[in-house]
Amino acid sequence: MTQGKLCNKRPVNTEEELHSLLADKGGKSYYEEMQDLDVDASEIASILEKTLKSRMRTWLEICTHCGLCADSCFFFLANNRDPEQVPSFKIQSTLGKLYRRKGGVDNEFMRMAMDTAWSKCTCCNRCGLYCPFGIDMGVMFSYLRGICFSQGFVPWELKIGSGMHRIYRAQMDITTEDWVDTCRWMVEEHEDEWPGLTIPIDKPDVDIMYTVNAREPKHYPEDLAEAAILFHIAGENWTVPSIGWEETSLAMFAGDWEGARLQVESVYEAMRRLNPGRMVVTECGHAYRATVIEGPYWAGLASGKTPVETFHYVEWVVEALRNGKLKIDPSRKIKEPVTYQDSCNYVRNGGLGDIAREIMGYIAEDFREMSPCREHNFCCGGGGGLNGIGRYRRERNIGLKVKRDQILATGAKLVITPCHNCWDAVRDLEEVYRIGIRWSFLKPILLSMVEIPHHLLPKE
Amino acid sequence: MYDILIGPMAWVSFGVLMMGLVIRILRYIRGLDWKLDRVAYTKNISFGVKGALRSVVLWLFPFGTRSWRDHPVFTVLVFLFHIGLLTVPVFLTAHNILLKEKWGFSLWTLSENAADGIVLLVITTGLLLVLRRVALPEVRKITDANDLTVMLLAITPFVTGYLAHHQASTYGFWLYAHIISGEILLMAIPFTKLSHFALFFMSRVQLGMDFGIKRGGMKGKGMAW
Amino acid sequence: MFGKVLFATTATPACDNAAHVAFNIAEKYHSELLIFHVLGLPSRGFSPFVRDARTGEEEYYDQDYIQWVEEELKNTYAEQLARYPNARIMTMAGTPHTEILRLARKEDVDFIVMGAHSRQERTGALGYRQAGSNMQRVARSARCPVLIVNRPCTTCLWYFSNIIFGTDFSRASYSAFLFASKLAREIGSRLYIFHALDLSAMHAGKIFSQEEIEDQIKAAKEKIHRIYLSQMQDYDNVEMEIWEGVPYMEILKYCREKNGDLIVMAHHTREIDPEEALLGSTVEQVVLRASCPVASVNRPDKIQEQRKTR
Structure with missing residues (x-):
């Protein structure tokens, strides 16, 4: 068995392993080691036997190769209709072969499968909507990622990411102390302006338990402050858990199902501990997908639902707007043309498309839909972890073209992106293609136009 | 020979078809796993049924879904092809005569001209679909021998049946070819991609339940296929 | 400090x-x-x-x-x-x-x-x-x-001998005052308390009569005495001045005249509309043009803390 020091089939479980991976510049030796990594065919065969059941078997077998999935895929469109980018081809030449050969593949095949699974598919599931047979290749690629991960064929950043979840129960090295301290810091920074502002930590039996994306405490703590201020204005009784506050799942992107389970269980544990009325998740797509849509199954919850009811941030916003907890000053609505980036993970795969429109009706005067939109919207180009993988930067940047053209066609210069991945992809899109757009989460936009109840203003 | 073909062999081929399909459907259902598929099939059955119905019904109508609308030519070809494929064998006068002889009942029948027209339509659309496979690079890329074989299996009974009907001089040969190819087709259905005869519904129901139960069906208005 | x-x-x-x-x-x-x-x-x-x-x-x-x-x-x-x-x-x-x-x-x-x-x-x-x-x-x-x-500080020889404190009487300005006065006291520098009556509204068509202006200057003087000078107790190395005009211009002119080597002001939280932020507040304008460093003080924390420890 050839296993590398860095590149191997063991998931990262200790800080020591994590640091040695991080010290490997750009994953250089990691990918070198990957060239010699052994493939355990019998192990793959046994995984396939146990987990590739009738749903996917049928998908792989009955695909009539009609090609309707081709132009549903933004990679196909962005790559000048390259036949190699047809979803059916991509899945048949990887998982399909793996299944037909019963795992009997070599190292080179596995590296090809890895490149395909992570750089040619963002698991946006759009193809599933266009196949007459309902063959959802996003689901299969996600499954393929799991098989690749089990053999150690996973992009360097995602091996690290899944290790972070295993060690810190967060996608980045943020300890409980860091998290709690960031909450306190944000209160300190804003309490002068917002007397009485708090970020209650571990308060039991509140109405709302709020959970976030680790990037917020790490790089954008204002986002946390903005959430707190909006809850404050809306008069919500809320809290954040000191443990189990992280919603995201790079483990899901990596295909590390065990890591993904550990991560969501930390959140469910917080729900059980604090017994909130419901949970609200920050403006992140995959976090919602991981913890709310897929998570219950990883954790073996037969209801298929989180222990307490969960709202995506847009659901909370629309509720607050409907019942007047947040009131928009009509004179401060967005006047310029503005468009909305539907996140695959909570619009196509979460059914929240109508809610997004309703919010835009409250906050914008000239809302322009992208075409296509809602369930049929294209992936931003950075989903499925692709934004973060250095090895596939080129492929990612090509993929961004579809979103670029969609945005340009609306004529809007402002894009509302209530999803961290979309937000990032749109930022990178601007960095790469320079089309002169701005983008924003909902929170800052809401704060710039919400009416502030008189009693919340500071006394001068 | 003829008696064997339309007697025991017919029984065998219908038997294989029916048994095969039943087994495939049962195996499909047995292979569903709420944990592996990550769909709580039984817990939220009302949402599941709603999602499944939307997923099947909308796709059964031409232009009922966005994918059909986005590909109008293909949609027309596919629907004509499949309608012909299913109606002619069932409602052909000759088949119904046979039915009456054997089992003592018959169905409503097509006029000769209509049947001829539909048969030609099946053959033409079938060939056009093959042509599409060759012409479009994205379809050519994924097409393999299997796809062509399946198409051949499907239209051969139509070609042979048509010739049997119109080539009086070689009637005998074409009739045998027709019966044999028809029976092969029936028996091939459960074992090839033609199993989508039944599995189309299973797969659509499954994905419909997936979206109906898990992926947004409980929050939105249902997937806008 | x-x-x-x-x-x-x-x-x-x-x-x-x-x-x-x-x-x-x-x-x-x-x-x-x-x-x-x-x-x-x-x-x-x-x-x-x-x-x-x-x-x-x-x-x-x-x-x-x-x-x-x-x-x-x-x-x-x-x-x-x-x-x-x-x-x-x-x-x-x-x-x-x-x-x-x-x-x-x-x-x-x-x-x-x-x-x-x-x-x-x-x-x-x-x-x-x-x-x-x-x-x-x-x-x-x-x-x-x-x-x-x-800019390079031409007057910074002694850190700091002439401290200019500009105020608009806001709460944040009081924190700036605490810092300026404490610094002056600690290093024995001269403290200049300055207020500019904001006449920039005149550009918007509003016209003040001379009387109004004089009333306002008088009121400002009283405020300076009440809020700031009363805190200085025995420290008498203090001057005050009230000018009228566009605040940032006035404070810059005043600083020049007094050879100031440090300007202390508050950087307001409320006055900045995000859309106008790039145009800048008074502090911004002062920072860009001043030939001496500008200290922005918004909160009393670090200054009061030390008072406690003493």
């Missing part, structure tokens, strides 16, 4: 003047000096890329890179470090203003020194009052005084 000084630098020549002042202050007040450089934007969230603050190139954020940057910082400030070695070099990847504020809080620093031209994040991302440069954001939110150095 200058026990722990945080010098936030882009390590480019834009911060040279600030570096000069930071080291001089540290030397004079025997401060512990933290030289802090934010490595660049944490690109793509969880990925290990950063965009180098100086070159604009994409780099891998790893030990090699950090070491290289720290080495570069040592070279950049080699001369100053040789004279004043009680300095720590620190780096962090992130959004500059966030990381500066985070470190200031974590290390409980007494004083932040930075250049005015901190590179602005070139981004179209909207945030809640996130417009503006890193300097603006740090000045707005820091709990300790923030000294912004733009």
Whole structure:
């Protein structure tokens, strides 16, 4: 068995392993080691036997190769209709072969499968909507990622990411102390302006338990402050858990199902501990997908639902707007043309498309839909972890073209992106293609136009 | 020979078809796993049924879904092809005569001209679909021998049946070819991609339940296929 | 007051003047000096890329890179470090203003020194009052005084002999006053309390009569006496003045006349509409044009804290 020091089939479980991976510049030796990594065919065969059941078997077998999935895929469109980018081809030449050969593949095949699974598919599931047979290749690629991960064929950043979840129960090295301290810091920074502002930590039996994306405490703590201020204005009784506050799942992107389970269980544990009325998740797509849509199954919850009811941030916003907890000053609505980036993970795969429109009706005067939109919207180009993988930067940047053209066609210069991945992809899109757009989460936009109840203003 | 073909062999081929399909459907259902598929099939059955119905019904109508609308030519070809494929064998006068002889009942029948027209339509659309496979690079890329074989299996009974009907001089040969190819087709259905005869519904129901139960069906208005 | 000084630098020549002042202050007040450089934007969230603050190139954020940057910082400030070695070099990847504020809080620093031209994040991302440069954001939110150095300080020979405190009588201004008066007292410098009656509204067509103006000046004088001078007790090295005009112009003229080597003002939190932030507040205008450093003080924390310990 050839296993590398860095590149191997063991998931990262200790800080020591994590640091040695991080010290490997750009994953250089990691990918070198990957060239010699052994493939355990019998192990793959046994995984396939146990987990590739009738749903996917049928998908792989009955695909009539009609090609309707081709132009549903933004990679196909962005790559000048390259036949190699047809979803059916991509899945048949990887998982399909793996299944037909019963795992009997070599190292080179596995590296090809890895490149395909992570750089040619963002698991946006759009193809599933266009196949007459309902063959959802996003689901299969996600499954393929799991098989690749089990053999150690996973992009360097995602091996690290899944290790972070295993060690810190967060996608980045943020300890409980860091998290709690960031909450306190944000209160300190804003309490002068917002007397009485708090970020209650571990308060039991509140109405709302709020959970976030680790990037917020790490790089954008204002986002946390903005959430707190909006809850404050809306008069919500809320809290954040000191443990189990992280919603995201790079483990899901990596295909590390065990890591993904550990991560969501930390959140469910917080729900059980604090017994909130419901949970609200920050403006992140995959976090919602991981913890709310897929998570219950990883954790073996037969209801298929989180222990307490969960709202995506847009659901909370629309509720607050409907019942007047947040009131928009009509004179401060967005006047310029503005468009909305539907996140695959909570619009196509979460059914929240109508809610997004309703919010835009409250906050914008000239809302322009992208075409296509809602369930049929294209992936931003950075989903499925692709934004973060250095090895596939080129492929990612090509993929961004579809979103670029969609945005340009609306004529809007402002894009509302209530999803961290979309937000990032749109930022990178601007960095790469320079089309002169701005983008924003909902929170800052809401704060710039919400009416502030008189009693919340500071006394001068 | 003829008696064997339309007697025991017919029984065998219908038997294989029916048994095969039943087994495939049962195996499909047995292979569903709420944990592996990550769909709580039984817990939220009302949402599941709603999602499944939307997923099947909308796709059964031409232009009922966005994918059909986005590909109008293909949609027309596919629907004509499949309608012909299913109606002619069932409602052909000759088949119904046979039915009456054997089992003592018959169905409503097509006029000769209509049947001829539909048969030609099946053959033409079938060939056009093959042509599409060759012409479009994205379809050519994924097409393999299997796809062509399946198409051949499907239209051969139509070609042979048509010739049997119109080539009086070689009637005998074409009739045998027709019966044999028809029976092969029936028996091939459960074992090839033609199993989508039944599995189309299973797969659509499954994905419909997936979206109906898990992926947004409980929050939105249902997937806008 | 200058026990722990945080010098936030882009390590480019834009911060040279600030570096000069930071080291001089540290030397004079025997401060512990933290030289802090934010490595660049944490690109793509969880990925290990950063965009180098100086070159604009994409780099891998790893030990090699950090070491290289720290080495570069040592070279950049080699001369100053040789004279004043009680300095720590620190780096962090992130959004500059966030990381500066985070470190200031974590290390409980007494004083932040930075250049005015901190590179602005070139981004179209909207945030809640996130417009503006890193300097603006740090000045707005820091709990300790923030000294912004733009031009070479020609009058800075003694840190500081003539302190100009500009007020608009806001609550934040009181914090600025606490700092200015305490500093003046501690180092025996002359304190100039200055208020400019804002006549910039006249451009908008509003016309004040001479009487109105005089009434307002009188009221301002009373306020200065009541709020500030009454706090000075025995310290009499104080002057006050009220001019009328566009505030930032007036304070600059006044500073010039008095040979000021430090301007102390509050950087308002409320006065900045995000859309206008780039045009700048009074502080911004003063910072860009003043020939001496400008201390922005919004909060009393660090000043009162020390009062308690005494």
